[in-house]
Amino acid sequence: MHQAYCLLKKSLLAAALSAALSTAAQAEQVYSAAYGGRNFFELHFYGLEDGMGGTGLLQQDYELSADDMEQFRARADFSAQGISAALQAAELWAEVLSGSFAASSPVELSLIAVDWQEAAAGLSNKTSDGTFSAYTTVADKLLFDTTMRIPGIILIGEPGFELPEHLSALPLVSGFDFTASIAHEIGHLLGIGTTEEWQTVYSAHSYDCYGTQYDLSLIHI
Structure with a gap:
C-alpha cells in the first residue's frame, strides 16, 4: 500500500459563517462526542493561538x-455555537457507528477554522508504525483499534457566493447547516466518497445496533 494524503474540498452552500466562527483568539479546546455512555470521538478545535496545531506529522x-x-x-x-453544532454532527456518526466500533479509545479529529472558501476533509492512510493501510486512519482506528499517526482533519472556511458551480437541491438561504457540513466531512474521513484506490468502504464492516448492514457507499453526502 502506497503513501497517500488527500484533501477533499466541499463548497459550503450559503451564508454568514460568523455564527460558527469567532475572531477572538482562543487556545485549543477539546470535547468528546459520546453515544450510549461511550466516547466515540475526541474533537480538538484549533483557533488563532494554535497556528497549524492539529496537523501533527503531516x-x-x-x-x-x-x-x-x-x-x-x-x-x-x-464560537460556542459552532462547537455545539460540530459535536452534534459527531454524535450523529457515533450513533450510526455504535454497532461496529472496535476502538478502545476515542477517534481523534482536528477541526481548524481557516480563511479560504469551502470546507475540506484531510485524510491519511499512514499508520503509527510508518506503514500504509488500506483504510483511512479514522476507519483503521474504528475497525481495528489502530493507533492514529495523523488525526482526521476538518477545515472549515468561508462560503463562496461568486462561484456559479455551487449547485444544490436545497434553497439558498441566509445560513448554512453547520452540523450537516461537519457530518459530511466526517463521512469523507471514514472513507465515503474519497478514492476507489483504498479499501475505504466502511459499510463492509458496519452494522447498526439491530445487526442490519447498510451499504453506506451508495449514500451521496
Whole structure:
C-alpha cells in the first residue's frame, strides 16, 4: 500500500459563517462526542493561538511545502455555537457507528477554522508504525483499534457566493447547516466518497445496533 494524503474540498452552500466562527483568539479546546455512555470521538478545535496545531506529522510524512501547509493554519476561532453544532454532527456518526466500533479509545479529529472558501476533509492512510493501510486512519482506528499517526482533519472556511458551480437541491438561504457540513466531512474521513484506490468502504464492516448492514457507499453526502 502506497503513501497517500488527500484533501477533499466541499463548497459550503450559503451564508454568514460568523455564527460558527469567532475572531477572538482562543487556545485549543477539546470535547468528546459520546453515544450510549461511550466516547466515540475526541474533537480538538484549533483557533488563532494554535497556528497549524492539529496537523501533527503531516508535513514530515508527506513532504508538504511551507506554502502547502499554510492552508492548514487557523485563521479564526470556533464560537460556542459552532462547537455545539460540530459535536452534534459527531454524535450523529457515533450513533450510526455504535454497532461496529472496535476502538478502545476515542477517534481523534482536528477541526481548524481557516480563511479560504469551502470546507475540506484531510485524510491519511499512514499508520503509527510508518506503514500504509488500506483504510483511512479514522476507519483503521474504528475497525481495528489502530493507533492514529495523523488525526482526521476538518477545515472549515468561508462560503463562496461568486462561484456559479455551487449547485444544490436545497434553497439558498441566509445560513448554512453547520452540523450537516461537519457530518459530511466526517463521512469523507471514514472513507465515503474519497478514492476507489483504498479499501475505504466502511459499510463492509458496519452494522447498526439491530445487526442490519447498510451499504453506506451508495449514500451521496
